[in-house]
Amino acid sequence: MDQTIAVASAFAGINVVLLTVLTVIWIRNYRTFRTPLILGLVAFALVMLLENATALYFFFSMKMFYGNAPSVQQAVAVLRGMQFVALLFLTWVTLK
Amino acid sequence: MEKALWYLLVGTRGGKNRVRIIRSLDERPRNANQLAEAIDVDYNTVRHHLEMLVEHNILEKGGEDYGAMYFLTDQFEHNRETFENVTEHMEET
Numbered sequence: 001m002d003q004t005i006a007v008a009s010a011f012a013g014i015n016v017v018l019l020t021v022l023t024v025i026w027i028r029n030y031r032t033f034r035t036p037l038i039l040g041l042v043a044f045a046l047v048m049l050l051e052n053a054t055a056l057y058f059f060f061s062m063k064m065f066y067g068n069a070p071s072v073q074q075a076v077a078v079l080r081g082m083q084f085v086a087l088l089f090l091t092w093v094t095l096k
Numbered sequence: 097m098e099k100a101l102w103y104l105l106v107g108t109r110g111g112k113n114r115v116r117i118i119r120s121l122d123e124r125p126r127n128a129n130q131l132a133e134a135i136d137v138d139y140n141t142v143r144h145h146l147e148m149l150v151e152h153n154i155l156e157k158g159g160e161d162y163g164a165m166y167f168l169t170d171q172f173e174h175n176r177e178t179f180e181n182v183t184e185h186m187e188e189t
Binding site: 025026029032033034035037038041093094095096 | 102103105106107108109110111112148182183184185186
């Protein structure tokens with residue numbers, strides 16, 4: 001696999017872990033508080049989780065698609081990286 | 097303050113224990129040690145929650161020395177309704 005796509009896959013993998021942490025925290029809080037706000041947070045985290053899992057699937061199954069397009073690979077890696085930073089902040093304030 | 101209450105109680109990991117701290121201090125002011133005992137939570141965990149709650153003006157500390165008592169702020173009293181809304185459907189522990 002090309003290195004750039006490997007980087008993008010790593011980001012997507014970490015994002016899945018962060019989103020799993022967030023989902024677990026928010027589901028626990030929903031069980032405690034039963035307010036609609038948390039249902040929204042749970043839904044948000046689950047969809048993002050699915051989105052990252054789908055991205056991972058694409059990275060592994062459609063290597064050919066990215067193979068001859070280094071600029072696409074870079075864009076994909078940068079997007080995953082930015083999402084990682086965003087989720088890192090969200091996880092940090094949620095764990096506090 | 098309303099948003100802080102939602103964030104601190106509902107959005108974060110320690111929400112449940114923070115509610116229990118607020119309820120416990122609503123009965124009467126206590127220091128960190130007494131709180132840890134009252135709600136049966138580890139002392140250091142209680143200290144962390146107290147810090148967060150003071151930082152967001154929900155609690156205030158009476159004095160600086162060891163064993164200082166914690167009180168609910170006037171600002172919290174003004175927003176008590178939000179607190180009631182947040183914990184409305186909370187399951188009793």
